[in-house]
Amino acid sequence: MKAAVWYGKKDLRVEERELKPLKDHEVKVRVGWAGICGSDLHEYEEGPVFMPSETEDELTGQQTPLTMGHEFAGVVEEVGSQVKTIKAGDRVAVNPTLTYGNKHEYVDIYDGFSFIGLHGDGGFTSYANVPEANAYLLPDTLTLKDGALVEPMAVAVQAVKESEMQFGDTVAVFGAGPIGLVTIEAAKAAGASRIIALDLSETRLEKAKEMGATDTINSGETDPIEAIRELEQDGVDVSFEVAGVEPTFKQSIEATKARGTMVIVSIFARSIDWNPMQLTGSGVKVTSTIAYSPTTFQQTVDLMGTGQLKPQGIITDQISLDDIVEEGFEALSNDKSQAKILVELSGEE
Numbered sequence: 125m126k127a128a129v130w131y132g133k134k135d136l137r138v139e140e141r142e143l144k145p146l147k148d149h150e151v152k153v154r155v156g157w158a159g160i161c162g163s164d165l166h167e168y169e170e171g172p173v174f175m176p177s178e179t180e181d182e183l184t185g186q187q188t189p190l191t192m193g194h195e196f197a198g199v200v201e202e203v204g205s206q207v208k209t210i211k212a213g214d215r216v217a218v219n220p221t222l223t224y225g226n227k228h229e230y231v232d233i234y235d236g237f238s239f240i241g242l243h244g245d246g247g248f249t250s251y252a253n254v255p256e257a258n259a260y261l262l263p264d265t266l267t268l269k270d271g272a273l274v275e276p277m278a279v280a281v282q283a284v285k286e287s288e289m290q291f292g293d294t295v296a297v298f299g300a301g302p303i304g305l306v307t308i309e310a311a312k313a314a315g316a317s318r319i320i321a322l323d324l325s326e327t328r329l330e331k332a333k334e335m336g337a338t339d340t341i342n343s344g345e346t347d348p349i350e351a352i353r354e355l356e357q358d359g360v361d362v363s364f365e366v367a368g369v370e371p372t373f374k375q376s377i378e379a380t381k382a383r384g385t386m387v388i389v390s391i392f393a394r395s396i397d398w399n400p401m402q403l404t405g406s407g408v409k410v411t412s413t414i415a416y417s418p419t420t421f422q423q424t425v426d427l428m429g430t431g432q433l434k435p436q437g438i439i440t441d442q443i444s445l446d447d448i449v450e451e452g453f454e455a456l457s458n459d460k461s462q463a464k465i466l467v468e469l470s471g472e473e
Contacts, residue, residue, distance in 0.1 A: 127191040127249035128448045128467075133171050136449050141191060143251050150253045151210050152202040153218065155469040156268030158247040159195035160452050161276065162303060163391055167192070167242065168453045170393045174242040183222045183236070184244030194220035194239050196247030197262065197271025199472060207256045216259040217271035218247065219278075219421045233417055248448065250469060260422060263429035267473045270428060270436065272466055277435045278424040279303055280310035282416035283389045287362045291315035294360040296352055297337070298376050299367030300328040302464045303389060305335045305438045307364050312336035313433055316362075320355060322348050322372075327461040334437055343375075352379045364389050370396035380408045388412035438464040445469060 127141040146152050166173050172188070180187045197217040200210055210216065220240035223233065240246050240254060262271050280303060289295065295316045297304050300323035311319050312335075320339045321332035329340040341351045352360065359381035365373055368390030376386045386408055403410060416424070427433040440463045443451045452465050 125250040126445055128193065128445060129189045130167060130171070130175060130192050131189045132177070134168065136168055136192065136453060138446055138448060141249065144245070144253060146202060146204050146253050148204040148206040149256050150204045151200050151207055151216075151256055151259050153198040153216060153252050153254060153259065154201045155196050155198040155247050155250060155252055156472040157197060157272040158193045158467045158469060159272045159276065160448075160456060160465045160467065161195050162301060163194070163242065164192055165453060165456050166391055166393050169457060173391065173393055174239065176243055181238050181243040183224070183238040186244040191245040191249050192241055193246035193248030193467070194241030195272050195275040196241075196252070197268045197274070198247075198252075198470065199268070200259065201251065204256070210256055210259050210261075214259075215262045215268060215271070217262055217274040217425060218252070218254050219258045219260060219418065220246065220275060221415045222255070222258070233415060237415065239415075247469075248445065248467060260425050262425065265429045265431070266425075269466060269473065273435045273438070273464070274421070274424055274428060276302055276464070277306050277309070277428060277433055278416040278421045279389065279413075280306040281424050281427070281433070282420045283307055283364060283387050283413045284310045284314050285420065286411050286413045287364070287385050287387045289314055289316065289362045292317045293362055294318040294320075294356050296320040296322065296360045296363040296376070296379050297332075298322050298363065298365050298372040299390065300325070300332040301366065302438050304364070304366040305331060305463060306435050307366055307389060308332055308335045308337050309433060309435055313427070318356070318360075320352060320360065325460040328463070331438070331463055348375050349378050356381075358382070359384060361385070362387065366390050368392050370398070373398065374402065377402050377406065377408050377410065380406070383407040383409070385409045385411060439466055441465045442468055
């Protein structure tokens with residue numbers, strides 16, 4: 125079967141790969157659709173970031189070259205001998221997070237984690253074997269294309285939870301890429317009274333408005349902090365750093381009111397120079413999030429199923445697997461009008 129395989133920085137190849145034998149607690153998923161994530165783009169442009177290139181990953185037992193893709197959904201074609209909750213024919217979204225299984229789910233996220241599609245073979249291919257516990261049933265109201273959006277939407281839902289945002293709070297989102305856009309969607313659903321989106325791209329800011337931003341600021345044309353303070357004199361209650369660069373990290377803190385909260389949602393590919401006195405002088409609390417708890421993933425499926433969360437607006441293109449390098453990764457690198465590009469595998473709904 126064809127697969128998009130990561131070999132190294134700027135070295136992603138569509139080639140033939142064999143699917144490994146199905147384990148007792150795994151299900152074989154016929155992949156319908158898969159999304160290209162910002163984390164995938166980091167690996168392509170700057171990797172390895174997460175990719176286990178020197179030694180095998182402890183949780184997956186795998187090492188590069190690996191099939192990429194961790195945002196995907198499909199139809200279960202076969203189940204292992206010990207699988208009890210999933211059957212052939214079920215439509216599922218895949219939670220790609222693998223942990224050691226600490227019973228407290230919020231500790232579980234951080235007890236050592238790996239991702240299907242980054243630390244082990246993923247969904248940019250025809251079939252993928254995943255643990256039964258990582259396959260979540262999709263309601264009839266969601267298509268498989270919708271299912272490929274559950275993973276990024278769950279990242280945003282977890283980020284809003286971590287912020288402890290309350291109904292009526294004001295919010296600033298630094299970075300209007302795919303995760304920034306779904307963070308806007310999550311904040312809107314959680315009851316934010318004002319959502320300020322900041323980015324350097326007017327196209328992305330227009331998309332942010334479509335997703336629910338009440339105000340937009342082009343950080344390349346005006347001082348972002350001054351512009352935010354004109355809207356919210358004391359700063360916002362909560363800011364989300366979703367760009368992953370030093371200037372927005374500092375700006376996110378400065379834009380937040382005293383004793384407010386800044387949440388780091390992005391992946392920083394390199395270290396930054398920052399003085400913690402910025403916090404000492406403001407009382408701003410900084411927290412961070414990686415992925416989501418199993419409960420959050422299920423809640424995201426449920427909220428999308430009822431229409432309370434609608435991330436479908438972030439999709440800007442659909443491409444074939446054969447075109448994933450030029451029309452997928454290169455397009456995302458060079459065209460900032462692109463947000464979420466979906467890769468069609470079986471193309472089933």
